[in-house]
Amino acid sequence: MAVITGILAAIKAATALVGVGKVSVLPFLIASIAYFHYDQFDPENRPVSVKKVDAEYDFVIVGGGSAGSVLANRLSEISDWKILLLEAGGHETEVTDVPILSLYLHKSRVDWGYRPQPQDSACQAMKDKRCSWTRGKVLGGSSVLNTMLYIRGNRRDYDQWASFGNEGWSFDEVLPYFKKSQDQRNPYLAKDSRHHATGGYLTVQDNPYNTPIGIAYLQAAQEMGYDIRDVNGDQQTGFALFQYTMRRGSRCSTAKAFLRPIRLRKNLHISLWSHVTKVNIDPATRRATGVEFVKDGTIYTVNARKEVILSGGAINSPQLLMLSGIGPRKHLQEVGINVVHDSPGVGQNLQDHIAVGGLTFLIDEPISLLTSRLINSNTAIRYAIKEDGPLASSVGIETVGFISTKYANQSDDWPDMELMMLSTSTSADGGTQVKQAHGLDDEFYKEVFESINYRDQFGMFPMMLRPKSRGLIKLKSKDPMEYPLMYHNYLTDPHDVAVLREGVKASLAVGETTAMKRFGARLHRTLLPNCKHLPPFTDEYWDCAVRQYTLSIYHYSCTAKMGPPSDPYAVVDPQLRVYGVSGLRVIDASIMPTITSGNINAPVIMIGEKGADLIKEYWLTPIQYRRKREARYNETIV
């Protein structure tokens, strides 16, 4: 009986999430997963959303995403602290758990559905020339929608942060925080105890399902003279099979990792569907006293005795700062917001990783990750029972290569290009999920990809690691429910165009190796509509092409950057405290001064871990010892 109820509930959840029209096979798939994995959707497993929020807490955390979930866990370890976590979205579902289904989540109910302003410099092949900025609105945040790639970045990234004046953030100082979270399930990697750890909350495992293509990429790498190594280890340059934030073949979001195990802690309240609209700041003392939020159409105020912590991510945290009067003075006045503190850096310095989408090689062997071939009741049952098989594949992203283009320092181990290598490509699903997730224009898709729908194919995303272009976020109005204006400014710096073009060339070279040729690999050569007038596959052609199918890898960051008091554009200090007011921190992807060289989820979790320790260190230090530090901080408040 319970099983049948469970299956019905699962079907309902699946259709509610992604809509009925899109999901003919999905409900049955989910039903069989639910049947065999009944424990996984038992609602008792999830933290309970409180019915009524108390009037006051010690800490109020805004946003239960990658960083916010970590903070809620670590701060509530102190049993006499009372913590409130406010999250605008609801719970994860059975669909979000299954790696192969992650593309269904784009533009679904768990996505904020942001789209930056249309600009000429990039995303020209997208609907309305606007990129899609997918972003989690759900407990666990973007870690519930992401492709689970676990990459820490390069040691130089953090050493550079420290060199800007951010004491405590060098690689050697942050490495313990990466390890603190980690439960590395690969015993060989775990043996490297300098870089990996076991027993943490966050499960990191190898891909439960590799195709022959994923493995062939490693052979291609060796052919090209690259080493195969642990790219989260001693050196980054080289190739590897990806490591994933998965647990037994299912997504290990930060909600699953950090919140479910502590759901019975009495001193942590979680309130879902709670959209924070403002941080309340006492104008006399310039102290954050709490927040306002909307839940079920009602406005609530809650006070924070100690601190308010913004973990809304790199779009929402700067938006909330500005709504609360902290931001560039002129801009706040334009939209009619009282200026509490003129902080010119809020919403500026936006960085993201972009890649070139659609680079496709056709092959003759039936070995691609073709979902039409691989998603069926057999593979669903295999997934449910054995926790592997095609459904456990993160949409075919199997292999990674970190390489230095000619624009990077060749004698250093600080690559400027990450090749994400897939056992599938844009048109392998016949123009359904990938096209829709990437927001591709119908005409563009038709002209370039339709002729190879459902064919066996593989593709690569060359992703530029350290862009020079900077975007920004502004308020559209003072209405907190209105989405902010987002300007990506991708490829406005010529350096970025050049690096991305070299990344394309490197990807083509991978496709030309004998390792890949043995499958009959050949480039899909249809020219892009806007670039047809240029000599095919020359530098000019690629410089045009990179602006068409420009793919955000959804790593928005750096919009409330951390820096020393001497930097007028720093929004938070190296303790992540907002300059200009007390009792307020930002702890999420926004605080990065520069984006890290790799996918950023693991770094954001590290920021959550370190942020929690900074808070504990501050509040658990007896007051007389704290005074000295405090004095130093007060000097920085203008």
Ligand SMILES: Cc1cc2nc3c(=O)[nH]c(=O)nc-3n(C[C@H](O)[C@H](O)[C@H](O)COP(=O)(O)OP(=O)(O)OC[C@H]3O[C@@H](n4cnc5c(N)ncnc54)[C@H](O)[C@@H]3O)c2cc1C
């Ligand atoms: C589609 C996709 C694929 C990705 N793939 C990878 C990958 O494979 N590997 C990787 O390393 N990284 C990946 N990333 C990036 C990574 O997941 C994010 O950078 C990271 O999760 C950001 O963490 P965060 O804590 O800063 O923000 P988020 O995790 O986005 O959390 C912010 C939370 O705050 C909530 N919130 C926001 N505003 C409010 C408000 N006003 N009131 C209440 N709550 C609010 C949001 O609903 C959300 O839950 C991907 C991201 C996406 C979207």
Ligand SMILES: *[C@@H]1O[C@H](CO)[C@@H](O)[C@H](O)[C@H]1NC(C)=O
């Ligand atoms: C390149 O890297 C090497 C090794 O770290 C370093 O010594 C050198 O200064 C770097 N060169 C430049 C131009 O940054």
